[in-house]
Amino acid sequence: MPASDRLSAIPSVSAILDSLPVRDLLVDHPREVVLSAIRVLLERVRGGEVLSVGAVSPSRAATVDAIVSRLPAEVALLEAIPLCRVINATGVVVHTNLGRAPLPAEAIKAIAETAGGYSNLEFDLEKGGRSSRSVHVEARLLALTGAECVHVVNNNAAAIMLSLAGIARGREVIVSRGELVEIGGSFRIPDVMAESGARLVEVGTTNRTRLSDYERAITPETALLLKVHRSNFTITGFTGEVSTAELAVLGKARGIPVLEDLGSGAFFPFSTAGIPGTPTVREALAAGSDIVTVSGDKLLGGPQAGIIAGSKAFVAPLKKHPLSRALRVDKLCLAALSATLALYADPLDASRRIPTVRMLTETIEAVRARAVRLVRRVKALERRSPGDSAPFTLSIVPEMSSPGGGAMPEVEIATVCVAVSHPLRSPGALDHLLRTGSTPVVARISRGKLLIDLRTVGDHEIAALADALHRVASAGH
Numbered sequence: 001m002p003a004s005d006r007l008s009a010i011p012s013v014s015a016i017l018d019s020l021p022v023r024d025l026l027v028d029h030p031r032e033v034v035l036s037a038i039r040v041l042l043e044r045v046r047g048g049e050v051l052s053v054g055a056v057s058p059s060r061a062a063t064v065d066a067i068v069s070r071l072p073a074e075v076a077l078l079e080a081i082p083l084c085r086v087i088n089a090t091g092v093v094v095h096t097n098l099g100r101a102p103l104p105a106e107a108i109k110a111i112a113e114t115a116g117g118y119s120n121l122e123f124d125l126e127k128g129g130r131s132s133r134s135v136h137v138e139a140r141l142l143a144l145t146g147a148e149c150v151h152v153v154n155n156n157a158a159a160i161m162l163s164l165a166g167i168a169r170g171r172e173v174i175v176s177r178g179e180l181v182e183i184g185g186s187f188r189i190p191d192v193m194a195e196s197g198a199r200l201v202e203v204g205t206t207n208r209t210r211l212s213d214y215e216r217a218i219t220p221e222t223a224l225l226l227k228v229h230r231s232n233f234t235i236t237g238f239t240g241e242v243s244t245a246e247l248a249v250l251g252k253a254r255g256i257p258v259l260e261d262l263g264s265g266a267f268f269p270f271s272t273a274g275i276p277g278t279p280t281v282r283e284a285l286a287a288g289s290d291i292v293t294v295s296g297d298k299l300l301g302g303p304q305a306g307i308i309a310g311s312k313a314f315v316a317p318l319k320k321h322p323l324s325r326a327l328r329v330d331k332l333c334l335a336a337l338s339a340t341l342a343l344y345a346d347p348l349d350a351s352r353r354i355p356t357v358r359m360l361t362e363t364i365e366a367v368r369a370r371a372v373r374l375v376r377r378v379k380a381l382e383r384r385s386p387g388d389s390a391p392f393t394l395s396i397v398p399e400m401s402s403p404g405g406g407a408m409p410e411v412e413i414a415t416v417c418v419a420v421s422h423p424l425r426s427p428g429a430l431d432h433l434l435r436t437g438s439t440p441v442v443a444r445i446s447r448g449k450l451l452i453d454l455r456t457v458g459d460h461e462i463a464a465l466a467d468a469l470h471r472v473a474s475a476g477h
Ligand SMILES: *Cc1c(COP(=O)(O)O)cnc(C)c1O
Pocket: 155, 156, 157, 158, 183, 187, 228, 229, 230, 231, 232, 261, 262, 263, 264, 294, 295, 296, 305, 306, 405, 406, 407
């Protein structure tokens, strides 16, 4: 159809608003949302899309009908589910899709206090003049990491981007082929490198990289030796990689700094709690890295942030880099980060009060006790409203959970789950019912069973979780 005919077939907004089904839609939905949805659909028609089914040359009336019939779905899209609280029963402690670290109560309080009023964000109360917003976390980070200088940005991706742009723009960065990682969707080391303006120089092979591979690749153009933590995968079998310490010796000898993207980078000594595999930031720096970058909301257990720690010669100039302003952290993040870091002053406080650290280090007995409480509570609900439940069974089973979220790919921690089964519903159907209830519960299905992993469920969530399970047991009765 010629474009002129097509345009003449386009109805007006008011013609659509006047139709009876749309008037009904306006009873339940705000006019602005319905108007927005109409405009989205009209834009598609203008763009050449034929909405009315079967019509080769759609009339204006047919287009109105087509738009009206699609409107409820378009309105539903615009009113998509708001951000809401969910119960994480997956056992994955650092779960990126579920918002990573739940904050400690101390951090939540700090956010509330900072959010509701003015603060000394960039104000020196002693001198009465301007100061830097990072002072509120710097002293704590220096003490915890042993670094000479630290800088905090929006997330770890930003920390890496800024470090590469600031130190290696227009020059070469050497990375092992075994460490060219992708951390979910858009974060891929080669792409971040290209965007920063640094040139990637790959060395070694996927499974083995030797020190001599790095050595041979060094040219007068080399600005950095980069080491990336394999956060979400492992390489096993015939493998070989160069340790931070070896790389640091080479870097020192040739006058080239070593940047280590630790990914999660622990602040708590998880290895002493029997969880191997993740060095602390302090250990990475002590091993010789000049700059280390980590996330704030993975194993640290704080708000989304990226921490750059290392020697003053490399980190201090990054604070003045033009990208720093675009990547800077807001006051609520600084309030939460400062309060979370304060808890690390005493490892016992860290393991009791920082939810991420607590969940990872909690004893199996404590997890089992929560499973027992949950089952008792659901049974009590069934006794209170008998008759409306099908023979729904809950059994307590030993299982394994994984820290996840690009934290410790090879580590599994013993846990206790409640397996849920129902004679009339598949595990997938039960899972869907739990996810779509008023308090959404995200569980996991393993070997044909729906599992509620109590390692990632808080004591305060047991009542809501029991209600959700009881509702699922009674659904359709
Ligand atoms: C998670 C991760 C990142 C990205 O960190 P964000 O804080 O999500 O930006 C980068 N590198 C590694 C190795 C990671 O594990």
